[in-house]
Amino acid sequence: MRIAVVTVGDELLAGDTVNTNASWLAERLTARGVRVERVTTVPDRVAEIARVVNEYRAEYDAVIVTGGLGPTHDDLTMAGVAAAVGRELVEHEAALEWLTEHGGYAAAELSEGTTDLPARARMLPNEVGVAPGAVVEDIYVLPGVPEEMKAMFERIESEFNGETTYTETVRTVEPESELVGRLHDVQEMFDVTVGSYPGDDVRLKLTANDESELRDAAGWLEERVEIADEAK
Amino acid sequence: MRIAVVTVGDELLAGDTVNTNASWLAERLTARGVRVERVTTVPDRVAEIARVVNEYRAEYDAVIVTGGLGPTHDDLTMAGVAAAVGRELVEHEAALEWLTEHGGYAAAELSEGTTDLPARARMLPNEVGVAPGAVVEDIYVLPGVPEEMKAMFERIESEFNGETTYTETVRTVEPESELVGRLHDVQEMFDVTVGSYPGDDVRLKLTANDESELRDAAGWLEERVEIADEAK
Numbered sequence: 001m002r003i004a005v006v007t008v009g010d011e012l013l014a015g016d017t018v019n020t021n022a023s024w025l026a027e028r029l030t031a032r033g034v035r036v037e038r039v040t041t042v043p044d045r046v047a048e049i050a051r052v053v054n055e056y057r058a059e060y061d062a063v064i065v066t067g068g069l070g071p072t073h074d075d076l077t078m079a080g081v082a083a084a085v086g087r088e089l090v091e092h093e094a095a096l097e098w099l100t101e102h103g104g105y106a107a108a109e110l111s112e113g114t115t116d117l118p119a120r121a122r123m124l125p126n127e128v129g130v131a132p133g134a135v136v137e138d139i140y141v142l143p144g145v146p147e148e149m150k151a152m153f154e155r156i157e158s159e160f161n162g163e164t165t166y167t168e169t170v171r172t173v174e175p176e177s178e179l180v181g182r183l184h185d186v187q188e189m190f191d192v193t194v195g196s197y198p199g200d201d202v203r204l205k206l207t208a209n210d211e212s213e214l215r216d217a218a219g220w221l222e223e224r225v226e227i228a229d230e231a232k
Numbered sequence: 233m234r235i236a237v238v239t240v241g242d243e244l245l246a247g248d249t250v251n252t253n254a255s256w257l258a259e260r261l262t263a264r265g266v267r268v269e270r271v272t273t274v275p276d277r278v279a280e281i282a283r284v285v286n287e288y289r290a291e292y293d294a295v296i297v298t299g300g301l302g303p304t305h306d307d308l309t310m311a312g313v314a315a316a317v318g319r320e321l322v323e324h325e326a327a328l329e330w331l332t333e334h335g336g337y338a339a340a341e342l343s344e345g346t347t348d349l350p351a352r353a354r355m356l357p358n359e360v361g362v363a364p365g366a367v368v369e370d371i372y373v374l375p376g377v378p379e380e381m382k383a384m385f386e387r388i389e390s391e392f393n394g395e396t397t398y399t400e401t402v403r404t405v406e407p408e409s410e411l412v413g414r415l416h417d418v419q420e421m422f423d424v425t426v427g428s429y430p431g432d433d434v435r436l437k438l439t440a441n442d443e444s445e446l447r448d449a450a451g452w453l454e455e456r457v458e459i460a461d462e463a464k
Contacts, residue, residue, distance in 0.1 A: 010427055011437070013268045015259025017429075019251055022273075027247025036245045037280075041254075041271040044427070048269075071409045072428040073416060111409035129430075130409070145430060177303045177343035177362070184305060195242055195276070196304040197249075198361075198377060205243070 001162040003029065004038040004056035008049055008068035008077050009144060012041045021066050021149055028153065033162030044068055049080025057084070057138055062160070064153075067144030069131035071111035077141060078134065082118035085136055092117040095132040098125045105130070127151045166211045168218040170204045171228035179204070182224055190217035201228040233394040235261065236270040236288035240281055240300035240309050241376060244273045253298050253381055260385065265394030276300055281312025289316070289370055294392070296385075299376030301363035303343035309373060310366065314350035317368055324349040327364040330357045337362070359383045398443045400450040402436045403460035411436070414456055422449035433460035 005025055011017045022039045029036050037060055042048045049068070056063045068077030082089045095115040099105045102125065110130075117123060117134045124133035124141075129148040134141045140156060142149045172179070176198050183194050183204070192208040204221065208214035237257055243249045254271045261268050269292055274280045281300070288295045300309030314321045327347040331337045334357065342362075349355060349366045356365030356373075361380040366373045372388060374381045404411065408430050415426050415436070423445050427437040436453065440446035 011429055012255070013258055013271060014262045015255045015257070015268075016437070018255045019271075023244070023247045023250045025247070026245055030246045036247075037275060039245065039251075039273040043269065070428075070430070071412055073412070073419070074427050111412055114409065177346065180303055180305070180343055187305070195306050196302075197243055198302070205248070 001033075001062070001160060002035045002037050002060045003062045003064060003160070004040065004060045005029075005036060006049070006052055006056065006063060006065045007039065007041045007144075008044060008065060008080070009041065010044050010074070012067075013043055021144065021146055024146070024150065025064060025066070025153065028157065029160055030165075032157065032160050033164045034160045035162060044074045044076050046076050046080045046083055049077055050083035053081060053084040053139060062138045062140065064140045064142065066142045066149050069133065069141070069143045071114050071131075075131075078117060081134070081136055081139055081141055084139070085118060087119040087121075087136070089116045090119045091115050092121065092123055092132070092134075095123045095125075098123065098132065099130065103130065124152050124155060163209060165207050165209055166214045167205060167207045168214055170206065170218055170221050170225065171201045172204065172225040173201055173228045174226050176202050179225065182221065186217050186221050189220065190214075192217040233265075233294070233392060234267045234269050234292045235294045235296060235392070236272065236292045237261075237268060238281070238284055238288065238295060238297045239271065239273045239376075240276060240297060240312070241273065242276050242306070244299075245275055253376065253378055256378070256382065257296060257298070257385065260389065261392055262397075264389065264392050265396045266392045267394060276306045276308050278308050278312045278315055281309055282315035285313060285316040285371060294370045294372065296372045296374065298374045298381050301365065301373070301375045303346050303363075307363075310349060313366070313368055313371055313373055316371065317350060319351040319353075319368070321348045322351045323347050324353065324355055324364070324366075326355045327357075330355065330364065331362065335362065356384050356387060395441060397439050397441055398446045399437060399439045400446055402438065402450055402453050402457065403433045404436065404457040405433055405460045406458050408434050411457065414453065418449050418453050421452065424449040 026036045042052050118136045121134040121136045128151045133152050142152045192206045195205040197203040258268045274284050300307050350368045353366040353368045360383045365384045374384045424438045424440040429435040
């Protein structure tokens with residue numbers, strides 16, 4: 001399964017907020033064997049949201065959209081997603097019911113638009129906040145507030161499944177430039193892919209579909225590179 | 233000036249790394265009055281890098297690409313950018329010269345490919361690490377290691393300029409849903425845009441091109457919402 005994550009919000013594009021939602025979702029999806037192919041931040045504008053969501057759903061198996069839910073004028077994600085699939089935004093019975101029954105809100109208390117979702121969407125209740133999420137065809141719409149997003153994702157994560165992959169990390173004190181040959185060799189000899197990430201040490205991340213293949217490749221590499229001090 | 237930021241790297245798409253490069257660049261660019269219209273993370277694959285860079289340069293005034301520079305097999309950004317503009321990757325004289333003269337490297341010490349840049353690129357020296365950056369037409373290519381990226385960006389940031397904007401933040405303890413009417417009114421009465429960001433308090437971020445207009449709008453709002461305790 002290959003998916004795209006779209007994070008909506010001018011505050012992300014202004015650098016006011018670090019996009020920890022994206023890394024959290026990416027980690028959780030990757031752990032389920034799902035390949036995240038794009039993470040894209042778009043402004044709070046209906047047409048931009050619609051355009052990017054449409055482009056990605058044409059290409060990937062699903063699109064997860066976060067942010068821009070709520071009652072204020074800059075919460076435009078539901079309108080963008082509705083436009084992407086050519087549906088109206090309509091007051092959603094189940095959303096209203098959930099908020100009044102479980103959320104403890106009186107219907108009159110809720111701001112106009114709070115329970116508006118794209119027509120025929122599946123409503124995702126928000127257990128932490130107010131604004132409901134939605135599933136429309138292959139588009140999953142989650143809130144931007146991290147605790148709300150995480151709780152809602154956990155309700156639906158079983159719908160995201162891919163091939164199980166195994167990873168192992170080898171840290172070395174050698175500079176990347178000296179590792180080129182051995183990184184080439186390990187990928188020739190074993191069915192693994194290796195990412196190389198320089199930092200204080202160089203972190204070599206091995207990924208494989210087969211666990212014993214992974215262990216063999218990591219062992220091969222560990223015997224041939226100068227390992228970084230674990231204690232560091 | 234409207235730009236896109238493309239961050240390259242499987243480690244970002246796996247959630248191993250939080251994309252602080254993107255938020256740092258977005259903040260610096262926004263402070264210069266530049267509008268960041270997209271921040272997109274793409275995998276370490278030449279064709280994907282080329283495709284996204286090309287799409288964005290057709291639409292925006294410039295594209296900043298970070299990550300995926302270096303000598304290892306998963307450093308594919310220069311090849312992707314070269315493909316985007318239909319140029320060859322060639323050993324870059326100025327890059328080699330800079331690394332041997334300023335960097336203190338012997339030419340033979342450098343891994344193959346270290347000084348390869350798209351043909352006729354302007355080389356950006358890396359004052360903190362090894363891999364040089366590049367400017368190719370309207371595409372700026374920077375390293376992914378944050379300290380290297382920041383130092384290199386500071387060499388070129390004067391090339392990014394937009395309309396000066398002013399911002400002010402008002403924090404209120406009122407819930408977003410109750411603010412809808414006043415947020416509508418302030419944007420009707422003053423030439424400002426308002427972003428509304430719920431958290432412990434609701435943060436209202438006002439943006440305007442005119443400083444006194446901004447101050448008037450913030451003052452109007454401050455008199456009409458219940459302000460959050462500053463000490464919090």
